[in-house]
Amino acid sequence: MNRFASAAAIVMSLVLSTSAFAQSKAAAAPNKPATPPPTTPTAKAKWVVPVKGTVYVEVIKGAPKRVKDDIVTTLQIKNVSTGAIALLKVDEYWYSKTGQTVTGDTQKVKQPIMPGEVVEVTLKSPYRKDMYQNQFAFSHQGGKVDPKAVKSFKK
Numbered sequence: 815m816n817r818f819a820s821a822a823a824i825v826m827s828l829v830l831s832t833s834a835f836a837q838s839k840a841a842a843a844p845n846k847p848a849t850p851p852p853t854t855p856t857a858k859a860k861w862v863v864p865v866k867g868t869v870y871v872e873v874i875k876g877a878p879k880r881v882k883d884d885i886v887t888t889l890q891i892k893n894v895s896t897g898a899i900a901l902l903k904v905d906e907y908w909y910s911k912t913g914q915t916v917t918g919d920t921q922k923v924k925q926p927i928m929p930g931e932v933v934e935v936t937l938k939s940p941y942r943k944d945m946y947q948n949q950f951a952f953s954h955q956g957g958k959v960d961p962k963a964v965k966s967f968k969k
Contacts, residue, residue, distance in 0.1 A: 862926050864900035866956035869893070871902075872964045878948065884938045885945065891923075891933050892967050898926040901955040906937040910944040917942050932967065 876888035887906060893899050902923040908916045919937040927933055939948075952959035 865897035
């Protein structure tokens with residue numbers, strides 16, 4: 815008996831709810847015009863095959879500056895290889911006058927760097943009194959990076 819009563823209650827609620835919704839007024843349409851479609855179609859993102867092995871980059875090194883408790887160094891890096899560079903990693907090491915490693919930082923460029931593209935990498939190392947000289951190490955997902963220090967990029 816309980817099953818029959820439950821089933822009857824469900825059927826009646828469905829029948830009554832559909833008739834109640836059928837009597838409601840239609841929603842008023844907004845007076846705003848529809849947005850026009852874009853004039854140029856957007857390009858789909860496509861997979862870029864990264865270079866494996868040694869890649870070549872040009873680097874413009876900014877002067878290290880002290881900002882509060884950090885030493886901030888900015889590098890501009892241009893891809894001069896024939897293909898994209900995936901997951902570029904830049905390591906900065908600071909040394910004392912005696913040659914001991916004092917501090918450093920590591921930054922990664924997660925987006926692929928296309929040929930001719932310039933990216934900016936900012937490295938922040940904690941300030942130490944005995945910091946004397948810094949050095950950079952470059953690597954990428956597919957192998958080595960051959961950096962070349964330049965004053966400005968060729969166009």
